Amino acid sequence: MSRILIVEDEEAIAELERDYLEMNDFEVTVRNNGQAGLDEALSSQYDLVVLDLMLPEMDGFEVCKRIREKMNIPILMVSAKKDDIDKVRGLGLGADDYLTKPFSPSELVARVKAHLTRYERLVSAGAAKMENDVVEIRDIRIDKTARRVFIGGEERSFTTKEFDLLTFLAEHPNRVFTKDELFREIWGMESIGDIATVTVHIKKIREKVEENTAKPQYIETIWGVGYRFKI
Numbered sequence: 001m002s003r004i005l006i007v008e009d010e011e012a013i014a015e016l017e018r019d020y021l022e023m024n025d026f027e028v029t030v031r032n033n034g035q036a037g038l039d040e041a042l043s044s045q046y047d048l049v050v051l052d053l054m055l056p057e058m059d060g061f062e063v064c065k066r067i068r069e070k071m072n073i074p075i076l077m078v079s080a081k082k083d084d085i086d087k088v089r090g091l092g093l094g095a096d097d098y099l100t101k102p103f104s105p106s107e108l109v110a111r112v113k114a115h116l117t118r119y120e121r122l123v124s125a126g127a128a129k130m131e132n133d134v135v136e137i138r139d140i141r142i143d144k145t146a147r148r149v150f151i152g153g154e155e156r157s158f159t160t161k162e163f164d165l166l167t168f169l170a171e172h173p174n175r176v177f178t179k180d181e182l183f184r185e186i187w188g189m190e191s192i193g194d195i196a197t198v199t200v201h202i203k204k205i206r207e208k209v210e211e212n213t214a215k216p217q218y219i220e221t222i223w224g225v226g227y228r229f230k231i
């Protein structure tokens, strides 16, 4: 049975969502503020989060971002204002879908089911890849065990950090990372240097993986935010 976490401060809406999801055989937990929702999401195993945007204590933007830092589970964002939904999309916080209130409960159930199916597929694909420790996306094949990279079947040489950065991005496709986040992830907190290093490494990686570095097909620049690996 799939487990769903609802983070919603309006009790009537939370109950309606809970009822419909339970009728469809989901196990449902409700938290009514952002901080409690985040704590719950991080401390237990959920399959999907239904997250309201306007919440007391910590808003949905922050909750979404913090969950994404730790896990890949589907996040369905809910808001009363369409403008806010547009803002969330623009920020690239990593929500998987958006619903504008009011929505019909059956619409919610349909979206939840669709995202769970998609996520299960991704997880089983990921698990299969983990066995031989290879990450393969379109023409790029990264052999993590041997630390070798093949582009269209041809091997290219990468420095340690280039390899780490490419692998990290490829393992988190479609997620936007800021230069700060990438620097911390690959070089570590204690490293001396600055985020310009990230830009330099991205440029070097693109020269090796992209057919046309002016029109990257793999590592995309999200202006004002950072980078993401397109899948």
Ligand code: CA
Residues within 6 Å of the ligand: 008, 009, 010, 052, 053, 054, 055
């Ligand atoms: Ca609310």
